[in-house]
Amino acid sequence: MLKRTPLFPIYAEHGARVIDFGGWELPVQFAGIQKEHDAVRQQAGLFDVSHMGEVRVSGEDALPFLQKITTNDVSKLEAGQCQYSLMCYPTGGVVDDLLVYKLGDNNYMLVINASNIDKDVEWMQQNLTGRVDLVNISEETAMLALQGPHAELILAKLTDAPIQSLKTFRFLPEADVAGIKALLSRTGYTGEDGFELYVDQKDAVKLWKLLLEAGQEHGLVPAGLGARDTLRFEARLPLYGQELSKDITPLEAGLSFFVKLDKGDFIGRDVIAGQKTNGTPRKLVGIEMVERGIPRPHYAVFNTDGKQIGEVTTGTQSPTFKTNVGLALIDSAYSALGMELNVEIRGSQVKAKVVATPFYKRKP
Known part of the structure; x- marks a missing residue:
């Protein structure tokens, strides 16, 4: 039985063609990959990415724990800031790539790939040390991604939150978007400007409809996995299972910027440091x-x-x-x-x- 996001019931309204994507029944396209790709490059596209996983990490040892299991330097984050990072095996191969959001002192949210949720949570639990609470909140969290040059214009119609001054890789923990409470971040996986809205599952359909309505005059279209893949590929953003895997290290994938060897020890550091010295x-x-x-x-x-x-x-x-x-x-x-x-x-x-x-x- 394939898993479904809370938006599955309205896919058909937009003419979605669904496929099995890592155990999820998701839209590969709505009006067509080329049309959706062009819309994101020139106007805006709306993606259902509710299949992605979210894990809350808190407790007095949350920071040292995250420093041990991820390659980037979590200590550099301020509250309201997020970073791209990777979790590695001792061999230097990649468990997953992820985003780390700092909600506050000793309080973080990790965003992980849908097909890796169970594996990642198990990996974190195996490597747990000190006082750390891990809570998998994937099933209660929906996530919509609004991407493209018109994204800010569209979102501004639905919120008074200061999105114009929100920098890339920053987020607002509790924005009011048309009466819906959302964690609102400005990152993206398309090479364009854009926002992610993390909301309670029960609010996903309402938010989807409100965004499409607000974006109607600005060329906003629903976009599927096909366009998501071509967009991220053109921008050279990696996909786990293709550019990254347990057999491919971050340095081989050209992601050395997100590996901070000077931050102290972390899982996989020895192998990666050797590659840094000797070449990959x-x-x-x-x-x-x-x-x-x-x-x-x-x-x-x-x-x-x-x-x-x-x-x-x-x-x-x-x-x-x-x-x-x-x-x-x-x-x-x-x-x-x-x-x-x-x-x-x-x-x-x-x-x-x-x-x-x-x-x-x-x-x-």
Whole structure:
């Protein structure tokens, strides 16, 4: 039996096509991936991301516990600020990538990937030390993401909260959005400006409808997992299970900025520090097809001598640029910009080259 978010009952009203996504019945698209992708790049899109997990971490040892299990430096957070981070195994591979929200002293909320909720909570419990309370609040929490250049304009119609002055990776713990209490943050997974609204499950449908209504004149459309994936991919934002996994370290994935080796010990630090010193055997790079063909996840990548050097992690035709591009985890020796490679597509070696990422960067 697939799990459903509180918004499932209204998907059909918008013509959603649903799929099994990590055990959840979720919309891959509403009006179409290209249309939804373009709306987020140019106006705004509304995503149901209520499948994501939320865990409250509190108690007098909450900070040292989070410092031990995550790679970023939680001590740098002020109340009302959040950060992107990773949890690693002792091998340096990734348990999950996540957001850490500081609600107050000794009081945090972690936002984790839907398919990893059970695994992550178990991992945290296994590594629990000191006085720490862990509460999985995923089932009572709904989350909507309003993304795109018109997001602020639309949200401002429904709230008097000071969203205009809210900086990226900051949040308001209790904003009133059309009478609904929401934790309101300004992050995003699309490469655009945008907001996340965490609300009680019972308020999700009402908030969804209010946002769509407020955004009608500003081009707001419901958006599904398909556009979410193409948007995050163009902005080179990783997806767990593709760019990150138990077999891929943060440094191999190009996420060294979120690993603070000088903060003290944390799980996986020794291996990651060794890679920092000696270099990583593999590297995540951008690739662009020189010949016709679309690189898809798990397609093998070869050097020009025919030796396999890695594989594609994500690839598609970029909806923004109409180029056939991908991210590939390959032997570091072949990671220089302009390096010629081949991607195996339906049994044939098709020419590609290493290119700079992100493929898309929004204008300030």
